[in-house]
Amino acid sequence: MTQNLPRTAGELRAAGHLPRGVKTEIRENLLAALREGRDPWPGIVGFERTVLPQLERALLAGHDVVLLGERGQGKTRLLRTIVTLLDEWTPVIEGSELGEHPLEPITPESKRRAEQEGDDLPVKWRHRDERYAEKLATPDTSVGDLVGDVDPVKVAEGRSLGDPETIHYGLLPRSHRGIIAINELPDLAERIQVALLNVMEERDIQVRGYTLRLPLDVLLVATANPEDYTNRGRIITPLKDRFGAEVRTHYPLEITHEVALVRQEAELVAEVGDHLLEIIARFVRHLRESSSIDQRSGVSARFAVAAAETVAASALRRSALIGETPAVARPVDLLSVPDVLRGKLEFEAGEEGREDEVLIHLLRRSIADTARARFAGLDLRTLAHTVSDGHPVATGDRVHAGDLLAALPELPVLHEVAARLGAGPKDPVGRIASAVELALESLYLTRNLAKDEDDERQVYG
Structure with missing residues (x-):
């Protein structure tokens, strides 16, 4: 030149x-x-x-x-x-x-x-x-x-x-x-x-x-x-x-800015939907506002990037374990974030021993806030009644997305749930399962469903 x-x-x-x-x-x-x-x-x-x-x-x-x-x-x-x-x-x-x-x-x-x-x-x-x-x-x-x-x-x-x-x-x-x-x-x-x-x-x-x-x-x-x-x-x-x-300087002021930053900077080894990135962005925002976190240290934007990469890695691991392709992250993969990234945070002195409790609580708030925003105006009672009336749904590290969807009968509300998160009938089954799982988790968090958990599976019922 x-x-x-x-x-x-x-x-x-x-x-x-x-x-x-x-x-x-x-x-x-x-x-x-x-x-x-x-x-x-x-x-x-x-x-x-x-x-x-x-x-x-x-x-x-x-x-x-x-x-x-x-x-x-x-x-x-x-x-x-x-x-x-x-x-x-x-x-x-x-x-x-x-x-x-x-x-x-x-x-x-x-x-x-x-x-x-x-x-x-x-x-x-x-x-x-x-x-x-x-x-x-x-x-x-x-x-x-x-x-x-x-x-x-x-x-x-x-x-x-x-x-x-x-x-x-x-x-x-x-x-x-x-x-x-x-x-x-x-x-x-x-x-x-x-x-x-x-x-x-x-x-x-x-x-x-x-x-x-x-x-x-x-x-x-x-x-x-x-x-x-x-x-x-x-x-x-x-x-x-x-x-x-x-x-x-400052941290991103808008959820959309945090999502865009994560999407730009993270090296994702599996597909992570925007709804999951929004949950991570809300989670980071709750951490920055929490009195349990040392705000003098701050919660770096690198935390959000690392969280997204961890969620993608969890989906890729499941794909390798059970042969689910393509690898698509689901809300269950968010549970890996607190365990892996807790060391990136500084807690206040009075919170010793409560770190996991604080992180799980704030993560659940983030999931509930995202579901409320994404499913606003959508009646999920049909889904809640179906699961309660003998159609329990299991998810976890060793549960295939196809098995998650097969546990439910054909319901019009499921198509609407998927559409709200940008998934269509011809999309990979993992993408649709991710949307349905977010709806199930939101019903659990609003006490419309129960959830039994063990080391490998979570069962909505």
């Missing part, structure tokens, strides 16, 4: 190419996307009217940004999406350590090369994905990691300690003309945060005793959790002052 692009500084200058700052580049590309009606944030769900307008204003203003929010709210995903606002290809001096623009070198070495080689200075084209660097802030991060330090190898080659070319540049200078993201910024030691002050305001770096000024061109973005932001760790006040914008 870069074959016909200029290969020397002279060709680049003759082509009329003008260097521009990374923030200007992002601003102009974002404005172009907004004017053309293109989505500048592919894959970001649920932030359209809240987070994204704030972030767009910050980028248009040329501000460095810190995203503040609980775990699993998509902060890192959002930062990585900013890369799409960079030019797809940009010219750099071939062989330069910091990826400098051929017409604007900033290091002593590149300036010397530009002076010696002139218009013959070789040009290389760098893809935008190479202009994004990410660093997870850990307590052992050093100033040398972020800014730079003396390179003993270069000193051993015969250069003097006072020579700026003996510096080994850290991650920030190497992100020149790009984006640098620091995850969990408050976890950086305060003395390390001080090293960022010059980069953010004066746009230069200081390494030990060197009198070196590099006019760095970077967009610095960071993430932080509110708890870390205020208690366990903190962003020092001068550094907070240098961030132009602080944007609060």
Whole structure:
């Protein structure tokens, strides 16, 4: 794709190419996307009217940004999406350590090369994905990691300690003309945060005793959790002052957003209907509102994704055990979620020993809420009377979908139940059984049916 692009500084200058700052580049590309009606944030769900307008204003203003929010709210995903606002290809001096623009070198070495080689200075084209660097802030991060330090190898080659070319540049200078993201910024030691002050305001770096000024061109973005932001760790006040914008993220506000997010992110090994994803989404919402869950820790969107993948895996296991194909998840598969994913949640101290009880209760509420919404206005009494009058229905890990349906006579309400969940007469039997099982479970939860349970089967009667 870069074959016909200029290969020397002279060709680049003759082509009329003008260097521009990374923030200007992002601003102009974002404005172009907004004017053309293109989505500048592919894959970001649920932030359209809240987070994204704030972030767009910050980028248009040329501000460095810190995203503040609980775990699993998509902060890192959002930062990585900013890369799409960079030019797809940009010219750099071939062989330069910091990826400098051929017409604007900033290091002593590149300036010397530009002076010696002139218009013959070789040009290389760098893809935008190479202009994004990410660093997870850990307590052992050093100033040398972020800014730079003396390179003993270069000193051993015969250069003097006072020579700026003996510096080994850290991650920030190497992100020149790009984006640098620091995850969990408050976890950086305060003395390390001080090293960022010059980069953010004066746009230069200081390494030990060197009198070196590099006019760095970077967009610095960071993430932080509110708890870390205020208690366990903190962003020092001068550094907070240098961030132009602080944007609060949140969990999906709508059930449909949570379902869309799970559908987008989960790798499902079996078919999982939208009604089951809605149950999972409601379950996650109830967890986020429950006083039994430590809300300071939050309930990550990754919980919902993992729950959907667990339900799909349960359906695939049943398919392998009894030969049910294709593998289609049913409400009974939801029971695997609390056991498998309980460790992903933080409970309040007073809830010790009641974890399973809390999770099962909230899961049943989620099933009841979904059934009420999906079957609104539908009279299920015919189904309840049929099951009560001598047609018990069994389900479980070793119960075939065909056997579940065969236990019931032909009832018009069953066709309506299936249609409400998007299943037709010609669909796989597992899809129809999943709809019927949700209706049976809703009748049990509303005390219109009984249910006997053991390790392998549940029998509605």
